[in-house]
Amino acid sequence: MSVILVSAGPSLEKNVEDLKEAKGHALIWCADAALPTLLSHQVIPDLVASVDAGKGLFCFEDERSNLIPVLGSSNTRTEFLNRNTAKKIWGFDHEQILMMQKRAGIGICI
Numbered sequence: 001m002s003v004i005l006v007s008a009g010p011s012l013e014k015n016v017e018d019l020k021e022a023k024g025h026a027l028i029w030c031a032d033a034a035l036p037t038l039l040s041h042q043v044i045p046d047l048v049a050s051v052d053a054g055k056g057l058f059c060f061e062d063e064r065s066n067l068i069p070v071l072g073s074s075n076t077r078t079e080f081l082n083r084n085t086a087k088k089i090w091g092f093d094h095e096q097i098l099m100m101q102k103r104a105g106i107g108i109c110i
Helices: 010-022 032-040 063-067 078-083 095-104
Strands: 002-006 026-031 047-050 070-072 088-090
Touching: 002 010, 010 026, 010 032, 026 032, 032 047, 032 063
Parallel strands: 002 026, 026 047, 047 070, 070 088
Antiparallel strands: none
């Protein structure tokens, strides 16, 4: 199955209708900044990535965000992780985390 990666930007408003048609035919993964626009157009992505600690929580104000699995990392805001009830998928982006996992005997999946 194909995956469509969606980011925020001027073309998102222009192409959101195409995303509605793609739903069910391709997986839709989005950056957190694109989530409010998608949800306002009734497009529920299959995955949302939130990996910016500096990003505000406004992207996740819609309650439907709790139903969308989240790709997070060590940079994801702790407040968001504590508040959001969706399933979490972890992406490891720092060598120190990989080192700690190795020492703890925890494997990684790719």
